[in-house]
Every structure is written in structure tokens, then in C-alpha cells.
Amino acid sequence: MKARWILLVVALAALMSGIQLYAHHSFAATYFEDKQQTVEGDLVQFLFRNPHSFVHVEGKDEKGETIRWAIEWGGGGQLGRQGVTRETLKPGDHVVIVGNPGRNPDDHRLRMLRLKRTSDGWTWGGRPGESFD
Amino acid sequence: MSVYRAGCVVLLVLLGMVLSDNPAFAQVDFSGEWSPRFYEDEPERVPGPELGDYLGLPINDAARERADTWAASIQSMPEWQCRPHSADYIWRGPSQLRITKEVDPVTRQVTAFHAEWLRSVDNIYYLDGRPHPSANAPHTWGGFATAKWDGDMLTIKATHLKEGYVRRNGVPRSDLATVTEHWMRHGNWLTVVTIVEDPVYLTEPFVRSTDYELDEHQLVAPYPCDVVEEVEQGKNVVPHFLPGTNPSLKDFAAAHNLPEEATRGGRLQCIRNIGRNWLQCLRLGRNKSEIANWKFFHF
Secondary structure (H helix, E strand, C coil): CHHHHHHHHHHHHHHHCCCCCCCCCCHHHHECCCCCEEEEEEEEEEECCCCCCEEEEEEECCCCCEEEEEEECCCHHHHHCCCCCCCCCCCCCEEEEEEEEECCHHHCEEEEEEEEECCCCCEECCCCCCCCC | CCHHHHHHHHHHHHHHHHHCCCCCCCCCCCCEEEEEECHHHHHHHCCCCCCCCCCCCCECHHHHHHHHCECHHHHHCHHHHCCCCCCCCHHHCCCCEEEEEEECCCCCCEEEEEEEECCCCCEEEECCCCCCCCCCCCCECCCEEEEEEECCEEEEEEECECCEEEECCCEEECCCCEEEEEEEEECCEEEEEEEEECCCCECCCEEEEEEEEECCCCCCCCCCCCCCCCCCCCCCCCCECCCCCCCCCCHHHHHCCCCHHHHHCCEEEEEEECCCCEEEEEEECCCHHHCCCEEEEEC
């Protein structure tokens, strides 16, 4: 219950502060927002950019085959205000990512919900305000 | 009151208008930093609409077919990644708005307004009476827009738009569409009504209103956009669904407990029989030949 109040206050604060919101496509049309999937593997590319950043991770699928996953993240400006820079993640980082799976399975894409780097425990997505539109 | 006294009053009023800092004719300054207010449109304008949600859209069968076969993955193609919202849709986007004005240095008349959002081109609205170009002139994301004062309201006509969309779930708007906008300012509030008329995809004018609130502390940030390989897509692949194969079209109706037919857009005329718990609907097209079958929905 307390967590809900904190989330509500944070959301209101974000609205009052005129936080910049932007999206070039519809998340509901691109991802299954009611489903979650976990991907674990090595980061091969971090595209810190607009309209949205992408993290590319090589990991195994349920059949054991190596897949290059594309995980969509916030735009550069939005992530920057959350303390994420283009230097935050580097190729070779081993990460565990939880996201909404894409509607097109051939895309191997997710919408980022939470990220954890195993080497130092750095995380994104667990604290208030760590989300993107 | 004598004619002489009445004349004096009129003369004094006119003199006051000339000597004052206010313009002689009703004009409103729309320039400033405006922040969007979403209200009930938040789900559509920020996270985005769901697939198969054509509620409230006066679309025809061609538009419905385009939307049904549209796949969101297409927006990861290089030519789509940095595409700005078109002039008619950008009002419905989630980003901040900056309006500036151009003033003739000699006459001091406002000759144009410019509107720019975080993710848009510079939209120009000419007030200098220039004509619209030939139909063969290039079409752009902002189109070609002229404006005129209607009292305190600014009325805009936009033509020469590239093909766009009326909803971000694949519902198209053709490049033959024209847009009328009415800008109205009430203190710190800006209300804009857009009316899209599209002979290709709409059966009647599509009217929307959108509100913005003045925010003097706002900054529209730079917005560079890089084209990258967002996801791995095969060469020569254009994401799409063949007619009848999109598996997600019924999800919206199911999730919100709506009759599927009601979510399909277009003009739907319904009669509700309360006693028997059914709804009888007729979809209306542009003319009688497009009238589809009556359908019954139980609820």
C-alpha cells in the first residue's frame, strides 16, 4: 500500500515537472504489454539515441539457439535525465533483462522493463521514475 | 443622443484604439511555450493505441483494410525510424509545443506563426495572403498552410500533406486529405480543433479537439534522430499481414468487453432492443451502395 502511494506521488511529480514525453510508435501495437519475458546474455551493442535507444544482447532461446535480442529503451534525452548515458553499458557486459515481448516473434524484440548487469549489480527499472514512454 | 455626440463617441473609441498598444482588430498572440494536456486521450496519445481500435474513426473499408494488414514492425524500417508526425496528427502527439510568430518589420503585422513540437518539422501558417501552390507541388510532413483571423480565432487550411495516419495503429490518412484547424486561446489555455477531410479513407470529416496549457518554464529540447538497425529484419522484407491473418485485431474488443463490430470504425447506426438484450447495427458507407449487412450483437 505504501509503495502504491510512493508511485502515485512520483507519477504526479513527474507530471507537474513537465517531464518530456515522446513516443514515435505505439507500444501497445508493438508489444504484448500483458506478458513478460526474461533474456540473459552478453551485450553486443548499445544504441543510445532518439527516438528510442536499443540494447542488443546475444543470448540463448528456449531451444538453446543463440539469438540476437533487440531490447527497446527510452530516448536519449529521457534516459539521460535518469542518469543513463551512452557510456553506461558496454559491449561484453553480461546482463539480465525483463521486458514485454514483441508481437512479431521474428523481430526478437522486447520493451525494456528492468535491466541488471551481473558484474557489479547495476540495475535500471526498479526505482521510481525508471520507466519510459 | 444626437448624431454629433454619437459621432464623437465613435471617433474617441477609434482614437483610443490607434493610440493604445493593442491591435485595432481582434487578434490573439498564440506565441509561447505550450504543454500538452491529455485527459481522457492519455492512453492513445502517450503509450499509444491498441491494435484493432478504430473506435470513433469515420473510416471506410479501404482504410480498415490498410489498418488490418499493418504490422507495427514496419516502424523499425530505416525510412520509418525518424519520420515525424504529420501536421494533422502532431497535435495528438505527447510532446511539448513551441509557437513563434513572424512580424513584418515595417507594418508590424503578424505575417506567420510557426509551430514546432519535440518531434515535428517546423509547421508554418502564413497570414500574408499568399495562395496555395499548384496541386503538383511537393507534399511535405507539415503541408502548406495558410491562416486567417476569424475574430479572436485563427482558422487554418492545410494542403499538400504527405500520407500520414489518423491513429498510430495503422489507420491511414491519404496525401489528398486537407486539414482545417481552429486555434482558440482562453487565457493560458490553447484549444485547437482539427478537421481532417480525406476523400480516400474517410467517409466524413474527422473532428478532434486538443488542449495545451501555457508553460513559461518549458524547453523544447533538441531532437537529433539516428537511423540504425533497430532489429534484425531480412533484406527486402516489409512487415505486414495478409488480409485475414492479423491475429491481434480482436484483442482490443475482448480486453474492453466491447462488441467487435463496434471497434471497427466507420458510421455505424444501431438500434438497441433493451427487452431482448440485442443490438442491431448497420454500417453506413459513403453512399447507399456501400451499405453493409445488418448485424446483430447480443450483450
